[in-house]
Amino acid sequence: MNRLSxxxxxxxxTVTSVGLSALAWVVxxxxxxxxxxxxxxxxxxxxxxxxxxxDFILLSACLNEKERAITHAVAAGEYxxxxxxxxxxxxxxxxxxxxxxQWTKPEENPIEIMLSVLDQGHSLILFPEGTRxxxxxxxxxxxxxxxNLSMARPQVELIPCWIENMSRVLPxxxxxxxxxxxxxxxxxxxxxxxxxxxxxxxxxxxxTLLALNPRPERDD
Amino acid sequence: xxxxxxxxxxxxxxxLTTASIVAAILSARAPKPLSSTLVNLTQxxxxxxxxxxxxxxxxxxxxxxxxxxxxxxxxxxxxxFVTLTHTSRRDHWVLLGMFGIIIPFQYWLVWTxxxxxxxxFIPVYCFLLMPAITALHGDTERFLERIAAQQWAVxxxxxxxxxxxxxxxxxxxxxxxxxxxxxxxxxxxxxxxxVLQYIFGKLFGxxxxxxxxxxxxxxxGLIGGVVSASLLGALLSFVTPFTPLQAACVAFVVCSMGFxxxxxxxxIKRDQGVKDxxxxxxxxxxxxxxxxxxxxxxxIFFHIVRYFWTV
Numbered sequence: 001m002n003r004l005s006x007x008x009x010x011x012x013x014t015v016t017s018v019g020l021s022a023l024a025w026v027v028x029x030x031x032x033x034x035x036x037x038x039x040x041x042x043x044x045x046x047x048x049x050x051x052x053x054x055d056f057i058l059l060s061a062c063l064n065e066k067e068r069a070i071t072h073a074v075a076a077g078e079y080x081x082x083x084x085x086x087x088x089x090x091x092x093x094x095x096x097x098x099x100x101x102q103w104t105k106p107e108e109n110p111i112e113i114m115l116s117v118l119d120q121g122h123s124l125i126l127f128p129e130g131t132r133x134x135x136x137x138x139x140x141x142x143x144x145x146x147x148n149l150s151m152a153r154p155q156v157e158l159i160p161c162w163i164e165n166m167s168r169v170l171p172x173x174x175x176x177x178x179x180x181x182x183x184x185x186x187x188x189x190x191x192x193x194x195x196x197x198x199x200x201x202x203x204x205x206x207x208t209l210l211a212l213n214p215r216p217e218r219d220d
Numbered sequence: 221x222x223x224x225x226x227x228x229x230x231x232x233x234x235x236l237t238t239a240s241i242v243a244a245i246l247s248a249r250a251p252k253p254l255s256s257t258l259v260n261l262t263q264x265x266x267x268x269x270x271x272x273x274x275x276x277x278x279x280x281x282x283x284x285x286x287x288x289x290x291x292x293x294x295x296x297x298x299x300x301f302v303t304l305t306h307t308s309r310r311d312h313w314v315l316l317g318m319f320g321i322i323i324p325f326q327y328w329l330v331w332t333x334x335x336x337x338x339x340x341f342i343p344v345y346c347f348l349l350m351p352a353i354t355a356l357h358g359d360t361e362r363f364l365e366r367i368a369a370q371q372w373a374v375x376x377x378x379x380x381x382x383x384x385x386x387x388x389x390x391x392x393x394x395x396x397x398x399x400x401x402x403x404x405x406x407x408x409x410x411x412x413x414x415v416l417q418y419i420f421g422k423l424f425g426x427x428x429x430x431x432x433x434x435x436x437x438x439x440x441g442l443i444g445g446v447v448s449a450s451l452l453g454a455l456l457s458f459v460t461p462f463t464p465l466q467a468a469c470v471a472f473v474v475c476s477m478g479f480x481x482x483x484x485x486x487x488i489k490r491d492q493g494v495k496d497x498x499x500x501x502x503x504x505x506x507x508x509x510x511x512x513x514x515x516x517x518x519x520i521f522f523h524i525v526r527y528f529w530t531v
């Protein structure tokens with residue numbers, strides 16, 4: 001079922017990843033807060049709140065080089081396959097995993113695509129809200145992908161990651177980032193409890209991620 | 221002037237070496253695990269080595285080096301300040317303008333020594349235009365708070381900080397070509413006063429200066445620090461256009477301003493519910509935790525020198 005065969009980073013991907021991490025540091029001074037988990041090269045799904053295109057850059061800037069080379073952001077195929085340029089950025093530069101939220105053909109099944117990445121020993125960055133959050137709510141309800149992946153591959157750690165301030169740095173629809181300090185809080189792994197129902201697990205993962213926000217009153 | 225700067229650098233290296241040795245001895249003698257104060261002391265001293273090294277490099281490149289260094293300090297300070305304050309999504313363009321237009325333009329004014337516009341660009345033009353742009357974007361929620369914070373952010377981290385390299389534009393008769401030393405004097409005296417206040421406070425501090433604003437500031441630290449830093453100023457008068465007595469008086473004024481700067485910064489941090497401005501400098505906190513005193517001292521020092529010593 002290896003629909004997506006992953007290789008180690010190309011030169012372009014390495015340069016892009018180092019360059020973007022450096023840019024993230026210059027603009028946001030980003031630093032990780034390990035609050036419940038520690039850096040590790042074991043296989044993980046990092047799941048985070050999503051407000052801007054910069055989110056995944058910030059998160060991967062907090063990982064070390066070895067982890068970064070095997071960690072892929074899951075992104076929306078409908079958006080990133082719209083033009084050749086977008087496709088080039090998403091696939092050839094950022095080595096993202098593209099999935100379609102509206103899918104019909106069985107080979108487009110997002111869960112199967114993500115599982116094929118995990119089965120090659122790689123890690124994922126997932127935004128379980130499914131879209132960039134532009135509402136006043138701090139975090140939208142989660143879609144089921146996180147639950148399905150965890151049920152299928154229970155050995156993979158699910159790490160909640162709260163990305164702070166990124167909605168202020170790069171609001172949706174804006175292109176230029178405002179330099180503001182950002183932190184990424186990595187929490188303790190969550191796992192599906194024996195017999196736990198889908199919705200109960202998703203709500204618990206949602207609450208765990210929300211609880212990592214170091215300054216909830218500051219969300220605007 | 222090379223000669224004077226060399227003496228200052230050798231003096232600083234001697235002080236830092238002594239500090240590192242003292243910290244090492246204290247750490248060796250202290251019970252393990254080390255107290256947080258001792259760990260922090262070592263971190264602070266190590267960070268001072270880096271800061272002195274960066275300053276030395278900037279001085280080596282003269283006017284270029286110092287203008288660029290202080291523009292970067294403005295950038296880091298402004299970033300910390302804006303991060304802490306409330307902003308709205310609609311403020312995006314004003315915020316971008318602060319970083320992308322106000323910082324470069326203010327330092328260009330410093331570079332070209334256009335004094336007339338340098339002193340009014342932010343307090344007059346930006347003061348009026350930033351709220352106008354904010355109003356045009358239509359979001360009135362917490363409007364006064366947002367425009368006040370914007371104004372404060374650029375006044376503190378751009379306008380005040382830019383007065384340090386602006387010292388290079390002053391014409392002091394008999395002191396031509398030596399203005400770099402005014403910057404060295406200001407930084408050594410103000411930062412020295414911070415360090416001396418810390419030392420006197422740790423050794424003798426008993427009576428809190430203002431418990432509601434800053435628990436770490438004491439009367440003993442304040443008096444010991446400012447008086448000894450004024451003496452340090454008198455000692456350094458040989459690199460300035462001042463007599464020793466004048467140097468002590470100027471040092472006293474700028475150190476007192478520096479103390480007030482630290483107090484105001486503490487009040488803002490307390491209001492916003494944080495302990496430090498950021499994490500840029502290991503052991504110290506953010507850039508603003510190190511520059512808060514300089515920010516209050518620099519404009520006053522600039523105008524004292526300009527009023528009394530230039531023609």
